[in-house]
Amino acid sequence: MSKNIMETKILKSTQTDEAVALLKSGDVIAIPTETVYGLAADAANDDALHKIFTAKGRPSDHPLIVHIDSFENIVHWVEEIPENARKLGKYFWPGPLTMVFRKRKTVSSLITGGLNTVAIRVPNHPIALEIIKKLGAGIAAPSANAHKKTSPTKPEHVLKTLEGKIAAIIDGGDCSVGIESTIIDMTREIPQILRPGAISAIMIENVLNIKVGQPFSHNKKISGNMKIHYQPEIPLFVMPKEEIELIIQEKHNVAVMHYSELDKSEKADFYKMPATKSEYARKLYETLYIIDSTKVNKIIVEKPPVSNDWADINDRLLKASSK
Ligand code: TXA
Numbered sequence: 001m002s003k004n005i006m007e008t009k010i011l012k013s014t015q016t017d018e019a020v021a022l023l024k025s026g027d028v029i030a031i032p033t034e035t036v037y038g039l040a041a042d043a044a045n046d047d048a049l050h051k052i053f054t055a056k057g058r059p060s061d062h063p064l065i066v067h068i069d070s071f072e073n074i075v076h077w078v079e080e081i082p083e084n085a086r087k088l089g090k091y092f093w094p095g096p097l098t099m100v101f102r103k104r105k106t107v108s109s110l111i112t113g114g115l116n117t118v119a120i121r122v123p124n125h126p127i128a129l130e131i132i133k134k135l136g137a138g139i140a141a142p143s144a145n146a147h148k149k150t151s152p153t154k155p156e157h158v159l160k161t162l163e164g165k166i167a168a169i170i171d172g173g174d175c176s177v178g179i180e181s182t183i184i185d186m187t188r189e190i191p192q193i194l195r196p197g198a199i200s201a202i203m204i205e206n207v208l209n210i211k212v213g214q215p216f217s218h219n220k221k222i223s224g225n226m227k228i229h230y231q232p233e234i235p236l237f238v239m240p241k242e243e244i245e246l247i248i249q250e251k252h253n254v255a256v257m258h259y260s261e262l263d264k265s266e267k268a269d270f271y272k273m274p275a276t277k278s279e280y281a282r283k284l285y286e287t288l289y290i291i292d293s294t295k296v297n298k299i300i301v302e303k304p305p306v307s308n309d310w311a312d313i314n315d316r317l318l319k320a321s322s323k
């Protein structure tokens with residue numbers, strides 16, 4: 001076991017040269033993006049890609065997202081560039097949108113999990129972009145957390161599940177979006193959203209002037225679409241405000257995450273969430289990590305509004321919940 005334990009260096013945001021040197025030598029390191037921290041490896045180095053799967057305990061058939069520094073560089077990865085992808089790239093990149101394309105033959109099957117498509121994103125984060133530029137290559141990066149666990153939005157979240165398993169983490173402070181990117185499959189005639197995110201279906205439709213497909217409920221190949229994902233250690237349940245108000249009269253040892261005003265009880269710990277979607281998203285994983293470090297035996301989350309704008313939050317909470 002001790003063989004797998006290494007010192008995880010904490011690099012400052014200015015130490016991008018050190019970060020790039022580690023990537024060039026085939027190490028994996030956690031880097032900040034605007035959505036969540038990513039566990040980065042040189043996407044052209046199969047040995048380094050293997051290390052991502054080992055560190056995360058991720059099944060090898062779960063494909064990774066390739067992060068590049070500009071739309072132009074997708075030519076190294078994709079077979080064809082649909083016109084709609086150009087429009088979305090122009091409008092949303094750099095940003096929290098991942099597009100799925102037909103892959104070039106040269107793309108490692110470790111990245112694609114054996115699929116004939118590849119997922120690409122240009123992150124909107126100065127440190128991530130600087131590292132990609134200095135490396136001069138794409139970076140494969142899943143979220144920097146152990147498989148199925150809550151995604152990290154602060155360096156300490158990364159350390160919680162990956163300390164001793166990765167060479168370094170570069171400290172970029174808090175992630176501004178807080179939820180993983182929207183994923184959209186551009187290989188179909190009608191683009192299909194695979195994972196909701198900060199870039200909503202309506203925002204995409206406004207740019208493309210067509211309706212796009214909404215997420216499937218369950219697909220094993222899409223790790224973000226598995227039934228269980230994003231899970232805190234403590235069991236989580238989503239329910240409407242009225243139900244919560246009843247439950248907290250009797251149950252002890254529960255944490256309640258709510259965004260509306262509640263009739264409170266002394267028997268529960270309360271975590272007030274912002275009522276605005278983007279603010280809520282920024283706080284979601286952080287609050288789950290905080291509650292996870294307490295002694296409660298249940299997390300009760302007030303059901304968010306059911307709307308297009310909140311689709312990503314509802315998706316993550318559904319998958320994080322134990323039913
Ligand atoms: O915001 C994000 O997307 C973050 C940051 C680090 O960029 N990354 C992230 O990666 O959330 P990960 O590995 O936790 O989730 C990537 C998702 C998975 O659900 C995976 O199945 C899907 O992308 N994916 C990757 N390649 C795909 C492909 N070719 N077709 C369909 N889905 C794909």
Ligand code: MG
Binds near residue numbers: 142143151
């Ligand atoms: Mg993930």
